[in-house]
Amino acid sequence: MTFQTFLLKYGEIGIKGKNRYLFEDALVRQIKYSLKGVEGKFNVYKSQARIYVDCLSEYDYEDVVEHLKRVFGLVGICPVVRLEDEGFDRLKEEVVAYMKEMYGEKDFTFKIEARRAKKSYPKNSMEINCDLGEAVLENLKGSSVDVHKPEVLVNVEVRNEIYIYSQIIPGPGGMPVGTNGGAMLLLSGGIDSPVAGYMISKRGVKLHATYFHAPPYTSERAKQKVVDLAKIVARYSGPIELNVVNFTDIQLYIYDKCPHDELTIIMRRYMMKIAEHFALESGCLGLITGESIGQVASQTMQSLAATNEVCTLPVYRPVIGFDKQEIVDIAEKIDTYETSILPFEDCCTIFVAKHPVTKPSVKRIKKSEENLQDKIEELMKEAIESTEKITVRAF
Amino acid sequence: MKEIYFDNAATTMVYEEVADKMKEIMICDYGNPSSLHLKGMQGEKYVKEAKDILAKLLKVKEKEIFFTSGGTESNNWALIGGARGGKRRGKHIITTVIEHPAVYNVTGFLEEEGFETTYLPVNEQGEVEIQTLKDALREDTILVSIMQVNNEIGTRQPIEELVKVVKNFNPQILFHVDGIQGFGKEVFYPGKTGVDLYSISGHKFHGPKGVGLLYIKEKTKMMPLVFGGGQQKGMRSGTENVPGIAGLAEAAKISYDNHDEKEAYLRELRDYFVEEVRKIEGVTIHGELAKMRAPHIVSVGVEGIKSEVLLHALEEKHIYVSSGSACASNHPSISGVLKGIQAPKEYLDTTVRFSFSRFNTKSEIDCALETLYNIVPMFRKYRRR
Numbered sequence: 001m002t003f004q005t006f007l008l009k010y011g012e013i014g015i016k017g018k019n020r021y022l023f024e025d026a027l028v029r030q031i032k033y034s035l036k037g038v039e040g041k042f043n044v045y046k047s048q049a050r051i052y053v054d055c056l057s058e059y060d061y062e063d064v065v066e067h068l069k070r071v072f073g074l075v076g077i078c079p080v081v082r083l084e085d086e087g088f089d090r091l092k093e094e095v096v097a098y099m100k101e102m103y104g105e106k107d108f109t110f111k112i113e114a115r116r117a118k119k120s121y122p123k124n125s126m127e128i129n130c131d132l133g134e135a136v137l138e139n140l141k142g143s144s145v146d147v148h149k150p151e152v153l154v155n156v157e158v159r160n161e162i163y164i165y166s167q168i169i170p171g172p173g174g175m176p177v178g179t180n181g182g183a184m185l186l187l188s189g190g191i192d193s194p195v196a197g198y199m200i201s202k203r204g205v206k207l208h209a210t211y212f213h214a215p216p217y218t219s220e221r222a223k224q225k226v227v228d229l230a231k232i233v234a235r236y237s238g239p240i241e242l243n244v245v246n247f248t249d250i251q252l253y254i255y256d257k258c259p260h261d262e263l264t265i266i267m268r269r270y271m272m273k274i275a276e277h278f279a280l281e282s283g284c285l286g287l288i289t290g291e292s293i294g295q296v297a298s299q300t301m302q303s304l305a306a307t308n309e310v311c312t313l314p315v316y317r318p319v320i321g322f323d324k325q326e327i328v329d330i331a332e333k334i335d336t337y338e339t340s341i342l343p344f345e346d347c348c349t350i351f352v353a354k355h356p357v358t359k360p361s362v363k364r365i366k367k368s369e370e371n372l373q374d375k376i377e378e379l380m381k382e383a384i385e386s387t388e389k390i391t392v393r394a395f
Numbered sequence: 396m397k398e399i400y401f402d403n404a405a406t407t408m409v410y411e412e413v414a415d416k417m418k419e420i421m422i423c424d425y426g427n428p429s430s431l432h433l434k435g436m437q438g439e440k441y442v443k444e445a446k447d448i449l450a451k452l453l454k455v456k457e458k459e460i461f462f463t464s465g466g467t468e469s470n471n472w473a474l475i476g477g478a479r480g481g482k483r484r485g486k487h488i489i490t491t492v493i494e495h496p497a498v499y500n501v502t503g504f505l506e507e508e509g510f511e512t513t514y515l516p517v518n519e520q521g522e523v524e525i526q527t528l529k530d531a532l533r534e535d536t537i538l539v540s541i542m543q544v545n546n547e548i549g550t551r552q553p554i555e556e557l558v559k560v561v562k563n564f565n566p567q568i569l570f571h572v573d574g575i576q577g578f579g580k581e582v583f584y585p586g587k588t589g590v591d592l593y594s595i596s597g598h599k600f601h602g603p604k605g606v607g608l609l610y611i612k613e614k615t616k617m618m619p620l621v622f623g624g625g626q627q628k629g630m631r632s633g634t635e636n637v638p639g640i641a642g643l644a645e646a647a648k649i650s651y652d653n654h655d656e657k658e659a660y661l662r663e664l665r666d667y668f669v670e671e672v673r674k675i676e677g678v679t680i681h682g683e684l685a686k687m688r689a690p691h692i693v694s695v696g697v698e699g700i701k702s703e704v705l706l707h708a709l710e711e712k713h714i715y716v717s718s719g720s721a722c723a724s725n726h727p728s729i730s731g732v733l734k735g736i737q738a739p740k741e742y743l744d745t746t747v748r749f750s751f752s753r754f755n756t757k758s759e760i761d762c763a764l765e766t767l768y769n770i771v772p773m774f775r776k777y778r779r780r
Contacts, residue, residue: 216707252777351777 001081001101003061006053006068007165009076011173026176026204027051027073033238034067037395048117054082065169070236072202073179074171078155081164088123091162092135098164099136099143099154109146110136110166114156121158128156175204177238182206183316184279185288186271187242189225189344192290192319194233194336195327199318200288201237208282209240209392210275212247217351222344227392232336234394243278244388247271250379251351257371261353264298265360266369268307270380276311277384286314292322297356306360399714399759403599404546404576404692404750410601413645417603417638428635429626438637445644452651453593455586455610461631462640465607466575466596470497470540472609472620472631473571473592477538478505480616481569485535491515491523492735493545498573502540515541520685521550521736528560538569543577547732547748548682549692551577558589569615575599575607579650580689581658591615595647597639601752602646606639657753661690664751668760669693675771681738681746693749696742697767699775705747708774712766717748 010027024046031044031053040059045052053068061079068077083094099110114128123131132154136143157163185197187209201207211226223244234240247267254266275287291299298307308315319327331337369376400408420441426434428442446457453460463469478488490502492514502512513531515523523541539561544551554572561568571592577583579600585593593610597603611617611630623632650657669680677698682688697705702718709716733743749763 216704216711219703219707220710255777 001079001098003079004055004082005080005163006055006064007078007080007163008051008053008068008074009078009168009171010051010073011075023073023176023179024051026178027071029178030071030073030176030238031068033395034071034235035064037235038063038067040064069169069172071176072172072174072204072236073176075173076168077171078165078168083162083164085118085121085158085160085162088131091156092132095132095154095156095164096135096139099140102166103140103142103152105142107142108151109144109149110152110154111145111147111150112136112154112156114158117157117159128158132156172202172236174202177201177204177236178206180204181285182208182283183286183288184275184282184284185209186275186290187211187226187230188290189222189229189340189342190290191324191331191337191340192292192295192327194229194290194340195330195334196288196290196316196318197233198236198330198334198336200316201233207233207237207240207288208243208279208284210243210245210271210278212245212271212274214248214251215246217248217251219344225339225342225344227390228339229336230392231394232334232339234392236334239394240392241282242390242392244390245274245383246386247383250376250383253372253375253379255351258368261355261357262360262365262368263351263353264356265303265306265365267351268298269310269365269369270376272307272310272315274380274383276313278387279313284313286316287311288316288318290319290327291317292319292324292327295324297358300358302359302361303357306362306365309362396713399755399763401749401751401755401759401763402715402717403752403755404748405717406598406604407601407752408754409598409603409642410646410649412649413602413642416645417642420638420641425637428637429624438635441637441641442635445640448644448648449608452647453586453610454584456613458628459586459610459613461609461611461627462635462643463607463609463631464636465605466573466594466599467497467607468620469594469596469607469609470495470573470575471501473594474498474501474505474538474540476617476620477569477571477592477615478510479618481537481567482510484567485533485537486510487533487536488512488538488540489515489528489531489536490540491517491542493517493521493547493732494540494542495546495573495575498540498542517735519736521545521548521682521732522685523552523557525553525556525560528557529564532561532564532568536565536568538571540571540573542573542575543583544580544689544692545682545732546576546692548694548736549576549689550682550685551581551687551689553687554583554590555588562589576689576692579647580661580691582651582654585610586612595643597643597646600646600650603639603642606636606643608643658690660753661751664755664757664760665690665693667757668749668751668764671760671764672767675767677775679739679742681733681742682736691751694746695749696738696746697771698741698745699778700745700771702745702747704774705745705770708770709747709763709766714763714766717750718746
């Protein structure tokens with residue numbers, strides 16, 4: 001079956017009152033972005049509270065659906081057969097042909113639901129329903145009508161052209177990216193942070209990201225892996241501004257001056273500070289991390305409180321209550337998992353204490369940080385100034 | 396900044412003459428050697444020429460030369476083909492604990508087919524001792540596979556003596572030599588030495604990747620590994636990689652021109668490097684007291700700095716080396732090269748490999764040494780507490 005158009009349904013954004021056009025425009029923009037990854041020419045437009053994608057050239061159906069399924073805000077994707085109006089008899093033939101190809105010999109119940117936007121059409125919607133229903137019943141042996149709970153709801157919309165569709169492929173839900181401000185994701189090469197970014201992005205938030213690398217303790221490949229992960233997340237979120245911070249000197253300085261078992265917590269506090277700096281610089285309204293309570297020593301309630309303490313922006317932790325397997329499931333679904341498990345070190349293990357503190361007190365940590373007074377401001381400034389900025393696009 | 400490439404045991408730059416020749420074949424003389432027409436004959440001519448060159452260099456017969464997709468395939472074929480070919484005589488295979496994965500992962504596979512493997516230990520220099528081989532030989536031994544030069548530490552095995560031991564015990568036992576790190580670095584005649592199977596990889600001596608060679612001594616009972624259109628006398632099907640084959644032969648020819656001079660140059664570079672790098676405290680050279688060794692590989696243990704960290708630190712200065720990791724082995728009965736030579740524990744994950752080519756210079760070595768003098772003390776400061 002060849003479909004000439006996709007009718008896209010959106011959920012929550014329908015209820016946003018006067019802001020609605022903002023949401024619709026964002027959605028159209030994201031659909032256009034996502035279709036850049038597909039070969040072919042498409043026209044995306046809104047009309048009468050719906051969004052349509054007209055296919056102007058040959059295209060790969062699976063590929064288009066796959067890409068549309070990544071656009072947050074869409075709840076349904078309906079592949080549409082679009083026809084010129086060449087009289088009712090012709091329409092009957094087309095509907096019967098459509099039904100045969102889609103449902104063939106199967107047993108199913110159906111209902112025709114016609115909408116007549118073009119009021120000059122010679123039949124009204126009730127008449128269309130009856131006559132088309134009759135034609136389908138006559139020609140498809142397995143079909144029977146059920147007007148209350150049909151298995152197949154066949155929509156026939158009469159506009160300047162006629163649209164036929166009966167399938168609704170579920171979309172990802174959520175809200176279109178760009179409708180809820182921006183946030184800064186602390187991105188690593190692990191499994192959790194890409195998932196966290198995806199989840200917040202799903203609520204319409206534009207993503208920025210910061211990655212800390214520590215050459216030569218971490219390799220170019222480890223950095224490339226993070227860029228690759230950002231690229232996968234960008235399929236959903238749109239382009240991501242990625243800050244790559246060289247963290248080596250700060251890390252070594254902390255290693256030199258502070259108790260070893262507090263190293264990770266203190267390091268994370270400085271990571272948060274630097275990430276927040278970039279967040280404020282680019283107008284973000286929050287930070288995002290992939291932390292989950294108790295997963296590792298630096299993610300106990302006490303540790304989270306200690307790292308949280310340095311931030312003024314809210315810190316969003318969408319996977320906070322998830323078990324590892326639940327996070328892995330999402331990572332697999334969004335296709336980051338395979339990349340996340342590539343074996344390049346993120347933050348070299350030489351710096352991790354054998355027994356890090358699991359219940360740090362903010363007071364003690366602050367006391368330890370006093371040892372850093374001499375140089376830390378300067379090192380932070382250097383790290384910020386030498387940060388590499390990469391715009392990561394999926395397509 | 397200029398690049399300094401000291402990872403020539405991983406792969407090498409292709410000789411310009413080789414690349415030129417390959418380009419011409421790919422663009423002009425691209426015929427399939429199996430085609431009946433003139434264009435096909437042109438292709439066939441290159442393969443014949445290559446065999447001719449290589450047969451002369453190795454002092455073997457042309458019909459004993461077979462082309463493969465590289466060293467890994469050559470090793471796989473030698474072991475699997477040789478073992479299957481000899482399975483009526485027995486099921487016992489002998490190899491060593493320091494072979495390349497392209498050998499020991501194959502013996503692992505063959506064990507599942509019912510073959511049995513003895514993994515010979517090596518001494519602290521990475522050498523197989525004659526007596527251990529003698530002790531391992533059995534009535535049902537059918538195949539012995541021992542590498543010419545170890546890829547991580549550069550030790551050269553006493554192949555000539557080992558072959559004699561095996562052939563005296565039972566001339567029917569096949570002797571395979573993985574020559575991938577050895578070929579081109581020394582003059583070696585597999586046929587004259589009594590070796591039955593000898594593996595070569597093109598890209599280790601400035602030839603192209605994706606092409607290798609297996610020498611199979613005449614009348615050896617071998618089973619093919621790749622089936623198809625019956626090319627190479629049905630022993631190795633698949634359209635010949637004509638540009639690759641011609642490139643491999645050309646690179647071999649260049650490597651053998653003035654061979655002794657080139658080998659001496661490499662050895663001089665290496666000896667100089669070893670002498671200087673040893674002056675750094677807490678540095679050890681693995682296998683340095685071996686009776687024979689390749690002229691291009693140095694395995695340097697730098698106590699207190701993880702090999703990957705040192706590798707990336709050198710990379711920042713555009714110096715490319717390899718990490719000689721002890722955990723490269725994933726075979727339960729094999730322990731990796733460094734464990735195989737019983738390297739002290741503190742060097743197991745702190746060893747990097749420098750490997751030179753004739754294109755390297757003394758001033759490059761000086762530059763690397765200078766860098767090491769600077770960075771080693773710095774990184775040691777931050778060793779794990």
